[in-house]
Amino acid sequence: MSRFAPLPEPPYWAVIFTAQQSDDTEGYGAMADVIAARALEQPGCIGMETTRDGAGLGITVSYWDSEAALLAWKADAKHLVAQSMGKDKWYSHYTLRVAKVERQYSGPEGR
Amino acid sequence: MSRFAPLPEPPYWAVIFTAQQSDDTEGYGAMADVIAARALEQPGCIGMETTRDGAGLGITVSYWDSEAALLAWKADAKHLVAQSMGKDKWYSHYTLRVAKVERQYSGPEGR
Numbered sequence: 001m002s003r004f005a006p007l008p009e010p011p012y013w014a015v016i017f018t019a020q021q022s023d024d025t026e027g028y029g030a031m032a033d034v035i036a037a038r039a040l041e042q043p044g045c046i047g048m049e050t051t052r053d054g055a056g057l058g059i060t061v062s063y064w065d066s067e068a069a070l071l072a073w074k075a076d077a078k079h080l081v082a083q084s085m086g087k088d089k090w091y092s093h094y095t096l097r098v099a100k101v102e103r104q105y106s107g108p109e110g111r
Numbered sequence: 112m113s114r115f116a117p118l119p120e121p122p123y124w125a126v127i128f129t130a131q132q133s134d135d136t137e138g139y140g141a142m143a144d145v146i147a148a149r150a151l152e153q154p155g156c157i158g159m160e161t162t163r164d165g166a167g168l169g170i171t172v173s174y175w176d177s178e179a180a181l182l183a184w185k186a187d188a189k190h191l192v193a194q195s196m197g198k199d200k201w202y203s204h205y206t207l208r209v210a211k212v213e214r215q216y217s218g219p220e221g222r
């Protein structure tokens with residue numbers, strides 16, 4: 001499966017979530033897998049890109065075709081549980097930014 | 112040094128660069144360090160967040176206070192050299208999206 005999200009015609013929405021893991025990662029991996037799969041099933045979810053280095057700094061960008069779709073995901077019951085565990089346990093710091101994608105390109109050409 | 116970028120009052124701009132490294136990473140690390148430092152010196156650059164996992168998938172998000180600032184950086188001479196080497200050598204695939212940040216938050220509170 002590609003780790004790149006599709007590139008639909010802009011405008012659409014990006015949620016940029018940057019997070020530093022804490023030392024307590026118990027249960028994190030299983031929850032992350034469940035939540036990522038669930039996000040991708042939501043109406044209006046275009047795709048997701050995620051990576052994390054050995055020092056525990058992760059960036060996850062999810063893409064949405066409307067603000068209503070990303071707000072519905074924010075309020076999803078299982079996602080709320082995960083958000084709460086992230087705040088209380090898994091993350092020492094995080095930022096989340098909601099942005100409107102206006103243009104894009106990809107490359108290298110032909111690859 | 113914090114690996115998180117500042118959170119100025121929106122709106123401002125985000126450039127989301129997702130890239131899969133190729134097998135040929137010779138010279139990449141040195142250039143990446145130079146280019147990141149140079150980006151942060153540009154007028155209008157708010158900050159940058161970057162991470163890459165062991166499989167070579169990297170996400171770098173740079174933040175800019177105006178479209179003019181990010182366009183000037185795109186055309187910077189040393190950055191153009193790096194872009195060319197990325198296309199020809201270092202990346203098997205990449206996407207770049209320009210997005211306008213409209214709102215944000217951070218947490219956990221107090222940390």
